[in-house]
Structure formats: structure tokens, C-alpha cells
Amino acid sequence: MPDLIRDAQAMPRQLEGVERRRAYAVLADVYHLAQQTTAYGVEAELYWIIADRGRLAAQDADDPLCLAGAAWAFGNGLRETGYAEEAIRVVDEAAEAIRPQLEDGPDDLRGMFGALHLHAAVTCARDGREGDAWRHWDAADEAAKRLPAGYVHTWTVFGRANTDFHGVSVGVDLRTPGLALNRAESIDLDAMPSVERRSRVLVELARAQRQRKDPAGALHWMGRAYKASPETVRYTPSARGLIADLAKETRGPLKSDALQLADEVGVLAA
Numbered sequence: 001m002p003d004l005i006r007d008a009q010a011m012p013r014q015l016e017g018v019e020r021r022r023a024y025a026v027l028a029d030v031y032h033l034a035q036q037t038t039a040y041g042v043e044a045e046l047y048w049i050i051a052d053r054g055r056l057a058a059q060d061a062d063d064p065l066c067l068a069g070a071a072w073a074f075g076n077g078l079r080e081t082g083y084a085e086e087a088i089r090v091v092d093e094a095a096e097a098i099r100p101q102l103e104d105g106p107d108d109l110r111g112m113f114g115a116l117h118l119h120a121a122v123t124c125a126r127d128g129r130e131g132d133a134w135r136h137w138d139a140a141d142e143a144a145k146r147l148p149a150g151y152v153h154t155w156t157v158f159g160r161a162n163t164d165f166h167g168v169s170v171g172v173d174l175r176t177p178g179l180a181l182n183r184a185e186s187i188d189l190d191a192m193p194s195v196e197r198r199s200r201v202l203v204e205l206a207r208a209q210r211q212r213k214d215p216a217g218a219l220h221w222m223g224r225a226y227k228a229s230p231e232t233v234r235y236t237p238s239a240r241g242l243i244a245d246l247a248k249e250t251r252g253p254l255k256s257d258a259l260q261l262a263d264e265v266g267v268l269a270a
Helices: 002-010 017-038 044-061 064-080 084-101 107-126 130-145 160-173 177-184 195-211 215-228 230-234 237-249 252-265
Strands: none
Touching: 002 017, 017 044, 017 064, 044 064, 064 084, 064 107, 084 107, 107 130, 107 160, 130 160, 160 177, 160 195, 177 195, 195 215, 195 230, 195 237, 215 230, 215 237, 215 252, 230 237, 230 252, 237 252
8 A cells, every 4th residue: 555655646746737637536546545444443643644635636636526536535534533514514515516517427427426425324324314314315316326237336336236235324323223124125235346335234234133132133144244244344343343242242042153253353252
């Protein structure tokens, strides 16, 4: 990653005009990748330096798609650090900025528009704003319907499958586990090329089962999530927290299964 950043930083200085702006767009993408890679694993100050540099590079690129991607990435940081209102404002403004170009723009612009609305849907759900959460999800759903079958945005993985996965997440974050599990009946895991997203939606199903006070169901889905992507479970705080809770709370024959999973993930269980 350090070498990749250095190479991307050097490119704009060697170019002029349109090519220079394209190089800044590449640099912005590299910073967004670095932001995703370092999330949960570095000091907050370093994380925000990376996020801010990605946003500045996107501004120098002066490209609508690049600017929208920077808003999506920056909004991730705001949401995960407790600034829900600011995160929603950032992605809302970015979505409205590209709306006039959706008809004639490329598929990736419509994909980014949908990704911004999925971002807002989850943020609103975590903030307990049910109506706003489903309004944003509906906007993303409409965007997904306007894209070719099988379309997946390169790094937000927006598409039909990810929209359906987020419907489960919104249900869980609103603490309506029955609705989340009902929505899960129509998702197709194989339609999602990202193993990280497949694992995350399985974690969401485990969260839904725990909300229903069903430890057996929660352990089943957490085991599936770990099998789908061990790294996602090991390095995502919400997944680790859920495993720690299950290891502490589970009783009877399932206790050994919960402790074994905690041990494999590297979670300390009292």
C-alpha cells in the first residue's frame, strides 16, 4: 500500500491538462482503497488524514463520479465515528449533485448514485429514522432496476444483490428482525462477487437471530459468515462484538460451539 500511494502521488506531477485530472482521479481511488484497508486498524488521526487526502484528490480531479465516490468514502468515516447527521448530509448532497446527469451518464454514475442512497439508508436506520431509511433504500432500488442485469460497481459493489443485502441490514439496524429475515429469503448469495459482502450479510442474519433471542440461529449464521470470509469476521468490530456476546451468554450444549468460534476468531470470552 505505501508503494501504491507513492506511485499514485507522483503521477499528477508528471502530467498536464485532462491527463493530470485523470491521474488525480486515480490518486483519489487509491486513497479510498487505503481508507477501507486501514479502517479499524490505525489511529484515528491517520485514518482521517487518508480520508481527507482522498477528498482533496477528488476535488483536483474535478470529475462528478470521482467527487461522488469521495463523498461515499468520507461518509463511511463520519458514520463509523458517530457523526450520522453529517454523514447523511455529505452523501445526500453528492447524490443530488449527480442526479441531473443520470439519464445520459455512464452506468457507473447510476451505480454510485445508488451506492450513496444505500449508504444513507443504513446510516438513517442506525439512527432510528425508519421512514428516511426506507426512502433512501427505495431510491437505491430504483437505481438498481435501471442498471443492466449482473451489473456491479467496481468498489462499492452496488447492484441488485447489494441492494437486497442492504434491505436486510436496514431491517436489523431498525431492530425489526422479523422483517430482516423475511427479506433475506429473497437474496442470492451467489449473485454477489464480493466475499466480504457475502460474509457481512450473514453477520446481519446472526444479529437478527440474536435480536430474536435465538442463540442457536445466531451461532449458525456466524459460523457461515466466518466460513465465507474469516478476515471479515476477524477484523470487523460488530462481528467480533457479537461473537464475544454469544460466547458469554450461550448456555447448554451450544456453549462449547460459541467458545470454539470465539477462539478461532481471536475474541477473548469471559
